[in-house]
Amino acid sequence: MRITLPIAAMLFGVCVASAQAPATPEDLAAGERLYSTQCSYCHGPRGEGGRGATLTRPRLSHAPDAQSLFEVIEHGIPGTEMPGHWFTPREIWQVVAFVESLGRVAPQKIAGDPTRGATLYAGKGGCSHCHTVNGHGGAVGADLTDIGARRSPSYLRESLIEPEAAVPDGFLQLELLTRDGRRIKGVRLNEDTFSIQIRDLAGNFHSFFRRELVEINKQPGKSPMPSYQNTFTASELDDLVFYLDSLRGNR
Amino acid sequence: MKWATLYLLFALRLSAQVPYERILQSAAQPENWLTYSGAYHSQRYSTLDQITRANINHLKVAWMYQIKALHKVETSPLVFDGVMYISEPPSDVTALDLRTGRPIWTYRRPIPQVPVCCGQVNRGVAALDDQLFIGTLDSHLVALDMKTGRVRWDVEVADYKTANSITLAPLAIKDKVIIGIAGAEYGIRGFLDAYDAKTGKRAWRFWTVPGPGESGNETWSGDSWQHGGAPTWLTGSYDPEANLLYWGTGNPGPNYRGNLRKGDNLYSDCLLALDADTGKLKWHFQFTPHDVNDIDANEIPVLVDIQFRGKPRKLVLFGNRNGFYYILDRLTGEFLLAKQFATQTWAKSIDEHGRPIPNPATAPSPEGATVYPDDDGATNWFSPSYNPQTGLFYQNCREKGATYFLTEAPYIPGRQFLGASRRSLAGVEPWGALRALDALTGEKRWEFPLPTPPWSGILSTAGGLVFSGDMEGNFFALDAADGKLLWRLQTGGAVWAAPITYVSEGKQFVAIAAGSAIVALALD
Numbered sequence: 222m223r224i225t226l227p228i229a230a231m232l233f234g235v236c237v238a239s240a241q242a243p244a245t246p247e248d249l250a251a252g253e254r255l256y257s258t259q260c261s262y263c264h265g266p267r268g269e270g271g272r273g274a275t276l277t278r279p280r281l282s283h284a285p286d287a288q289s290l291f292e293v294i295e296h297g298i299p300g301t302e303m304p305g306h307w308f309t310p311r312e313i314w315q316v317v318a319f320v321e322s323l324g325r326v327a328p329q330k331i332a333g334d335p336t337r338g339a340t341l342y343a344g345k346g347g348c349s350h351c352h353t354v355n356g357h358g359g360a361v362g363a364d365l366t367d368i369g370a371r372r373s374p375s376y377l378r379e380s381l382i383e384p385e386a387a388v389p390d391g392f393l394q395l396e397l398l399t400r401d402g403r404r405i406k407g408v409r410l411n412e413d414t415f416s417i418q419i420r421d422l423a424g425n426f427h428s429f430f431r432r433e434l435v436e437i438n439k440q441p442g443k444s445p446m447p448s449y450q451n452t453f454t455a456s457e458l459d460d461l462v463f464y465l466d467s468l469r470g471n472r
Numbered sequence: 473m474k475w476a477t478l479y480l481l482f483a484l485r486l487s488a489q490v491p492y493e494r495i496l497q498s499a500a501q502p503e504n505w506l507t508y509s510g511a512y513h514s515q516r517y518s519t520l521d522q523i524t525r526a527n528i529n530h531l532k533v534a535w536m537y538q539i540k541a542l543h544k545v546e547t548s549p550l551v552f553d554g555v556m557y558i559s560e561p562p563s564d565v566t567a568l569d570l571r572t573g574r575p576i577w578t579y580r581r582p583i584p585q586v587p588v589c590c591g592q593v594n595r596g597v598a599a600l601d602d603q604l605f606i607g608t609l610d611s612h613l614v615a616l617d618m619k620t621g622r623v624r625w626d627v628e629v630a631d632y633k634t635a636n637s638i639t640l641a642p643l644a645i646k647d648k649v650i651i652g653i654a655g656a657e658y659g660i661r662g663f664l665d666a667y668d669a670k671t672g673k674r675a676w677r678f679w680t681v682p683g684p685g686e687s688g689n690e691t692w693s694g695d696s697w698q699h700g701g702a703p704t705w706l707t708g709s710y711d712p713e714a715n716l717l718y719w720g721t722g723n724p725g726p727n728y729r730g731n732l733r734k735g736d737n738l739y740s741d742c743l744l745a746l747d748a749d750t751g752k753l754k755w756h757f758q759f760t761p762h763d764v765n766d767i768d769a770n771e772i773p774v775l776v777d778i779q780f781r782g783k784p785r786k787l788v789l790f791g792n793r794n795g796f797y798y799i800l801d802r803l804t805g806e807f808l809l810a811k812q813f814a815t816q817t818w819a820k821s822i823d824e825h826g827r828p829i830p831n832p833a834t835a836p837s838p839e840g841a842t843v844y845p846d847d848d849g850a851t852n853w854f855s856p857s858y859n860p861q862t863g864l865f866y867q868n869c870r871e872k873g874a875t876y877f878l879t880e881a882p883y884i885p886g887r888q889f890l891g892a893s894r895r896s897l898a899g900v901e902p903w904g905a906l907r908a909l910d911a912l913t914g915e916k917r918w919e920f921p922l923p924t925p926p927w928s929g930i931l932s933t934a935g936g937l938v939f940s941g942d943m944e945g946n947f948f949a950l951d952a953a954d955g956k957l958l959w960r961l962q963t964g965g966a967v968w969a970a971p972i973t974y975v976s977e978g979k980q981f982v983a984i985a986a987g988s989a990i991v992a993l994a995l996d
Contacts, residue, residue, distance in 0.1 A: 258838065258877045259877060259893050259895070304894075304896075306893050307879065307894065308879055308893060309879070309880050309881070309882055309884070309887065310887065311880070311882075312880055412944075413942060413944030413946055414923060415948075415960060439901065441899050441900070442899045
């Protein structure tokens with residue numbers, strides 16, 4: 222079979238890329254440089270997680286091996302905040318090598334009692350008012366069913382103390398003033414040129430045409446979630462973080 | 473008598489023919505839509521005035537046709553002799569019965585894996601005599617029998633394996649079919665081609681990146697011209713009197729690493745005026761020399777004959793992706809005006825010759841540089857409309873920035889050739905607007921805000937109406953004079969296409985592609 226030059230070049234490119242020689246220190250350094258400008262913003266400077274998934278674990282849920290990690294970095298994960306990246310194959314492999322080296326970092330140690338944490342979640346914290354675990358709870362806030370697999374303990378702790386430090390996409394807070402004088406605060410579900418749909422803080426759905434509204438006050442970066450700094454004692458916060466970290470999904 | 477009329481109509485329908493002379497007379501037969509933008513001047517304005525401000529509340533869906541593909545539908549249909557011709561993604565063509573929206577025939581083309589930046593899309597077909605023409609994603613130009621959809625000829629325009637692709641509607645002129653190329657995100661070398669409509673034989677090629685020894689090659693350092701980009705992926709315009717083609721070109725490659733291609737990088741980000749018979753360059757105007765922000769000039773050149781600063785002038789109006797609205801003399805290329813119409817930070821100003829003073833702080837850097845607009849532009853390929861009744865140029869605008877981090881840019885055939893990675897701006901909600909600019913000054917007269925940066929084209933009509941759509945599925949009509957909302961329809965699918973208008977059985981219709989559907993509307 223005759224292989225045309227461009228195809229041969231493409232095959233060559235892929236072969237070079239997938240015949241993975243062990244990453245050199247130079248590759249790791251290059252991977253770290255790319256990681257620090259492009260990835261650390263969401264995944265933390267050492268992969269400890271944040272707005273993006275925790276990477277300091279030997280096996281990543283969306284990328285169980287190097288090839289799938291390559292795909293995730295190149296194309297992103299549809300339906301999540303993880304975008305694709307315009308890296309060259311070499312650069313992607315360098316980032317893969319660096320991210321894999323993070324997996325060997327020991328996981329964050331956490332203290333606390335997850336059973337007490339579950340009680341605080343349902344009771345004193347009133348968390349289920351807005352959040353869902355395993356299909357039960359409110360929908361004003363994020364679904365927490367697998368939050369322990371997606372976020373690091375330190376991120377979870379920060380979210381409890383300072384919720385507005387990182388508001389996830391898809392939860393824009395807004396306040397509406399209707400023509401008949403009602404003020405409604407909630408989270409945007411949908412918006413188009415002529416209408417807007419929101420869920421108020423009690424979990425009720427509202428739909429308005431713009432002409433029915435006097436004011437649409439968008440509050441990016443704001444969160445309806447209060448700080449729990451003064452609600453919980455330090456050891457209660459430990460318990461709650463431990464409970465949240467134990468939530469690893471229901472499938 | 474009645475039978476004779478019917479027979480005549482029937483005969484006319486059977487011999488459905490679109491000679492060049494008929495396309496030249498587009499203005500005299502507004503009941504048809506004969507080219508991508510409705511006529512060679514690309515104003516996307518219609519003198520049809522049955523649908524008006526007063527009766528538009530009676531506008532209803534007459535029929536819908538669902539395309540069985542999941543890709544974006546960007547087609548702008550052609551309409552004549554009782555038939556609507558649409559392209560379907562990736563590179564299919566369907567003829568629809570204008571009365572019912574039912575398909576008459578479909579040309580289906582299996583498409584191999586082609587690297588494309590922005591979806592397996594197609595924007596429409598061209599008609600000439602008894603043939604239709606489609607440019608395919610795998611970079612062929614195909615001529616179809618208008619009545620049957622059967623292939624007359626099929627020629628390779630370029631090699632799709634090195635990421636040459638075709639997404640634009642061809643333009644048919646005299647005895648030729650003009651076709652451009654996409655792939656500047658993958659290091660192609662751009663060109664514009666003309667093919668003999670009867671035989672498919674190539675008549676001429678204009679390389680938009682000049683080779684060694686050609687004028688303009690000196691604006692590329694070293695061998696960088698070889699993968700210089702400057703694609704031609706949007707249908708241009710034609711002035712029959714001057715016999716000049718007007719065509720926009722896109723970004724130089726690699727998109728973001730300017731130090732690999734020092735110089736002005738001609739003819740990237742230009743408007744070209746080419747002799748339609750020979751493809752020879754008459755003049756060029758470069759909007760964005762040495763572009764490092766991917767601000768293609770692949771927009772619609774709108775040709776207008778008008779009194780300008782006290783003199784009758786032949787002008788070309790151009791709403792550019794870089795955020796400026798331009799007016800040039802279309803016979804000489806003389807720069808007459810540039811006026812900012814959307815947020816931009818890449819240029820400090822435009823000098824008296826039309827050359828921008830770039831802002832170096834917005835060039836991609838290792839630490840990240842933020843720029844407005846982002847690489848989707850302050851506007852993009854979606855059609856504007858010029859309305860001679862109001863003297864307004866209607867333009868959909870995008871208000872969105874991003875941060876760009878430099879990366880490597882080695883050329884690997886079929887792989888992206890960019891040189892930066894992009895991050896969206898945290899805590900900033902992008903938005904958009906349909907803006908009405910004074911065509912002679914570029915001053916904004918009014919705007920209609922959109923919650924999401926749009927990708928829809930615009931149609932304006934002598935009924936005093938402006939039609940457009942949004943990303944949430946709304947198709948709407950505004951008062952052409954003041955932008956007041958007059959009518960809307962939630963179609964359920966994002967509008968990635970431009971509206972057209974035509975007459976069927978004595979009634980004016982408006983048609984738009986929304987989601988996977990072609991929606992035809994008329995007064996009830």
